[in-house]
Amino acid sequence: MAFVQLNNISLNFGERKIVDNISLNISSDSKMALSGGNGSGKSTLMKIIAEINPPDSGEIIKDKSSRVAYLPQSGIVLSGKSLIEDTEGAFDYMIPVIEEKNRIEQMLSTVNEATDGTDSMLEKLHELQEAIDNSGYYARRESAAIILNGLGFSSEDLEKTTTEFSGGWQMRIALTRVLLSNPDIMLLDEPTNYLDLEARNWLEGYLSTYKGGFIIVSHDRYFLDSTVNEVAELFSSKIKIYKGNYSSYEKKRELELEQLVKDYKRQQEEIAKTEDFINRFRYQATKAKQVQSRIKALDKIERIELPENMKKIAFHFPPPPHSGKQVLKIEDLSKAYGEHKVINNLDLQLEAGEKLVIAGRNGAGKSTLMRIIAGIDKDYTGNIIYGSGIAAGYFSQDVDNALTPNVTVLEEIESSAPTHLVPEVRGMLGAFLFRGDDIYKSTNVLSGGERNRLSLLKLLLHPSNLLLLDEPTNHLDLQSKDVLLEALKEYSGTLVFVSHDRYFIENLATKVIEIENGKHRLFPGNYEYYLWRKEQEAEGILEDSNTKRNKEPEQLDVSEAKLSHQEEKRIKNRIRKLEREEEEVLVKAEKIEEEIQLLNKKMQDPDVYSSAKKADEVQKSIAEKEALHGSLLEKWEKIEQEKEELTQ
Numbered sequence: 001m002a003f004v005q006l007n008n009i010s011l012n013f014g015e016r017k018i019v020d021n022i023s024l025n026i027s028s029d030s031k032m033a034l035s036g037g038n039g040s041g042k043s044t045l046m047k048i049i050a051e052i053n054p055p056d057s058g059e060i061i062k063d064k065s066s067r068v069a070y071l072p073q074s075g076i077v078l079s080g081k082s083l084i085e086d087t088e089g090a091f092d093y094m095i096p097v098i099e100e101k102n103r104i105e106q107m108l109s110t111v112n113e114a115t116d117g118t119d120s121m122l123e124k125l126h127e128l129q130e131a132i133d134n135s136g137y138y139a140r141r142e143s144a145a146i147i148l149n150g151l152g153f154s155s156e157d158l159e160k161t162t163t164e165f166s167g168g169w170q171m172r173i174a175l176t177r178v179l180l181s182n183p184d185i186m187l188l189d190e191p192t193n194y195l196d197l198e199a200r201n202w203l204e205g206y207l208s209t210y211k212g213g214f215i216i217v218s219h220d221r222y223f224l225d226s227t228v229n230e231v232a233e234l235f236s237s238k239i240k241i242y243k244g245n246y247s248s249y250e251k252k253r254e255l256e257l258e259q260l261v262k263d264y265k266r267q268q269e270e271i272a273k274t275e276d277f278i279n280r281f282r283y284q285a286t287k288a289k290q291v292q293s294r295i296k297a298l299d300k301i302e303r304i305e306l307p308e309n310m311k312k313i314a315f316h317f318p319p320p321p322h323s324g325k326q327v328l329k330i331e332d333l334s335k336a337y338g339e340h341k342v343i344n345n346l347d348l349q350l351e352a353g354e355k356l357v358i359a360g361r362n363g364a365g366k367s368t369l370m371r372i373i374a375g376i377d378k379d380y381t382g383n384i385i386y387g388s389g390i391a392a393g394y395f396s397q398d399v400d401n402a403l404t405p406n407v408t409v410l411e412e413i414e415s416s417a418p419t420h421l422v423p424e425v426r427g428m429l430g431a432f433l434f435r436g437d438d439i440y441k442s443t444n445v446l447s448g449g450e451r452n453r454l455s456l457l458k459l460l461l462h463p464s465n466l467l468l469l470d471e472p473t474n475h476l477d478l479q480s481k482d483v484l485l486e487a488l489k490e491y492s493g494t495l496v497f498v499s500h501d502r503y504f505i506e507n508l509a510t511k512v513i514e515i516e517n518g519k520h521r522l523f524p525g526n527y528e529y530y531l532w533r534k535e536q537e538a539e540g541i542l543e544d545s546n547t548k549r550n551k552e553p554e555q556l557d558v559s560e561a562k563l564s565h566q567e568e569k570r571i572k573n574r575i576r577k578l579e580r581e582e583e584e585v586l587v588k589a590e591k592i593e594e595e596i597q598l599l600n601k602k603m604q605d606p607d608v609y610s611s612a613k614k615a616d617e618v619q620k621s622i623a624e625k626e627a628l629h630g631s632l633l634e635k636w637e638k639i640e641q642e643k644e645e646l647t648q
């Protein structure tokens, strides 16, 4: 069986221990997650396993015939070939085998059949032929097309050169190559970062039936839950294995941490008491013996240390500068890349405090729309109008390019901070977990999460009342994601964002716009409503409002018949009544949303989730509330529909 075995591996960066004497086995049976906070050393360890960077000490034993393929977290380098050619390159490892086969065929064609050795040559030929067949070499184009399609590429993309694709898409190309080469063991460092929900689901399916082994880094718990059966955690430079899926690891982990904190507190109290005793009685001759023995005991205590990684980032967005009610007006916006239209006649208005999520598949044009709103992409038709007093802050999806290369963390922040904040930047860096010597690190060596944190901090240096965030949670560990979510929930300015993190969207968006194939739709409700509405449409229960709009002319014909004055009055009254009902329904729905949120929070309480009975009860009431919520939204939908019909 193929395997990679790490024995007593250690690696330091300067003073800092990244991995300390760890051992780990990965085989072609492994379905393993590598977890740990941002900057804990996961990518560094993956590079060691992939034998890209050597450790300071220890050994790596690998079965010679094992094929290991590695997807790095960043820094993909692609050839300038077409997409299909590049991905087919995953089979390059078969070229020597094919050459060998051709050589033998050549030899066979020249030797005399009766001559000795033909048999063994034929046997070898057969063997090679079988190896080529089994590798899927002859069907490589079809296999490449299947994987590319699963990861969201269109058939028109196949002939484009790989360098034309944006960073996120280049990662997918690299991922396609890794999957296509069908290795015994895959090392995947955050493959989910740039994938939308669809591609992520596809990859989930692919991995769940994958014959070989893999070790995967991801901060997506849903994804990990359905792909791995053990979790290796890198924590304080040590590895610990937890059997079971990701959720069960998280639960065990949380209990362990709680215990650790408890023990730590108890020990701190103990130490404080002993020190107190020593200080109080150190000059009393009668107590000299007891004081001495306590000093000794204090020396002997093995002190519990709280790991550095437990410290959370802490920040709030600065209060947004005052602005008018109208924040953003988009008028008749259209944008095309050559023939390819991504946005068509978009009209949109945002009022202060709204939180709009741009939904849609990868490549639909979400980042394009963001760049246009941010004023970076100026190649469009239509108008983008900021309200008076609007100051926008933009976070680009491409964190790799958002930082100045080869400067220190401190220099990067000092150079972008307004003068009055310069004296405070060290404190701010500390809140973003750049402590001690960390601030002298070069931007080149930062981990994915660290880069993201630094870019976020840059954004905070200039107070804004319109935040434009393109995938702000990419690379962030779960803790940091939560902190960002809380900070954004608290933020009273206006927000436009793109995210593939469902939890994040659900908890933040008050409005949804979906862009798809050059079309767009606005959903005047939160993300739950959007999903519900899409589901209803998919099942044919409700009509897609786009289709409905197309039907409008017909309906207008009917309404051309003049309404009598009385009829008009009746309609007005009915509309007023509907509006009142609507208001009531929405207030109720909002209340239930809050209740559901509270219940969900309760589920995270160890007291609840560790008791099957309590957890069950909470789950049950969540389900009841969700059903109620669904029926309220349904009611709202009906009211909306009737209102719409009446006003036509």
Ligand SMILES: Nc1ncnc2c1ncn2[C@@H]1O[C@H](COP(=O)(O)OP(=O)(O)OP(=O)(O)O)[C@@H](O)[C@H]1O
Binding pocket: 013, 014, 018, 036, 037, 038, 039, 040, 041, 042, 043, 044, 045, 073, 441, 445, 446, 447, 448, 449, 450, 475, 477
């Ligand atoms: N060449 C280097 N020199 C000094 N420090 C480095 C170097 N490379 C990485 N580091 C530091 O080592 C730590 C571990 O980095 P690594 O990229 O392995 O983290 P990670 O666990 O993958 O984090 P993330 O979840 O953010 O991707 C980070 O603090 C990083 O800044």
Ligand SMILES: [Mg+2]
Binding pocket: 042, 043, 044, 073, 189, 447, 448, 449
């Ligand atoms: Mg990493």
